[in-house]
Amino acid sequence: MNSTYRPDSMLDLTFERIVDVPKEFIWRAWTKPEHLKPWFCPLPWTTIDCEIDLRPGGIFRTVMRSPEGQEFPGTGCYLEVVENEKLTWTNALLPGFRPAPAIHEGSVDFFFTASIQLAAHPGGTRYTATVIHADEAGCKKHAAMGFQEGWGKALDQLVALARKM
């Protein structure tokens, strides 16, 4: 997360793990659509589309599909892009930094800003994710959707792909 970030345990979710995968592999897995789609959603969910314009203000769009076939599109933009180190994006701003429409029926459930940080570690890479929200309701909703388990399973899928390479 950015150095201006002030943690708030009521508003923030964090995920951290040491993984035996080089930073550069994880960076690629997060920044190239063809590398992101295979691991980004915990199976049996899938990621059926992904668009990445890797620069501040550039689009980050994914479409997730549930096992029942329902599609969940999500669009935001990048805020910070530091190769192999840090990737920050938000769904509160659309591409070009345009504010996203207010939350309403059928739209996203809550706004968040997420940041992945990668640091070299004797065991491979220290992988840290920080996801921050505007209010407790949004944070709780995100936690209840299975944030910890979901990010853990997705990372397992990423690591399994790395081992196949």
Added chain:
Amino acid sequence: MNSTYRPDSMLDLTFERIVDVPKEFIWRAWTKPEHLKPWFCPLPWTTIDCEIDLRPGGIFRTVMRSPEGQEFPGTGCYLEVVENEKLTWTNALLPGFRPAPAIHEGSVDFFFTASIQLAAHPGGTRYTATVIHADEAGCKKHAAMGFQEGWGKALDQLVALARKM
């Protein structure tokens, strides 16, 4: 505005003028609280407080006071800081890129992202402001608040200060 920006005449407000003031003076007037406060609000409104942390994710906070003494605080964060060239900020994200709480009674009226661009010009500086919104309602509200007139008068005040130096 960022190169990822896609203009939308229904959602965007723009202001452009050539001013006989060096770029560096305008940059300072926008980025140092003590230089911003004297010109930022068209008199008889005043800017009674200002906080600036000039880096992406850093706070940009002002408090404007109406002639009747009512105070209007506004807080956001910077997105792009390119010295003497471009300054972009939004009130949709708070410092540290945290999403701002949803619009409600007593809060901001609408979210926007604003960008000032400064370019050298034979007449001094080409001063361009672009302010983008999520929806037509927000854009219309901003226009009806006197966007063009307000930005024009504020810039007049900035130019008058430059002439005094």
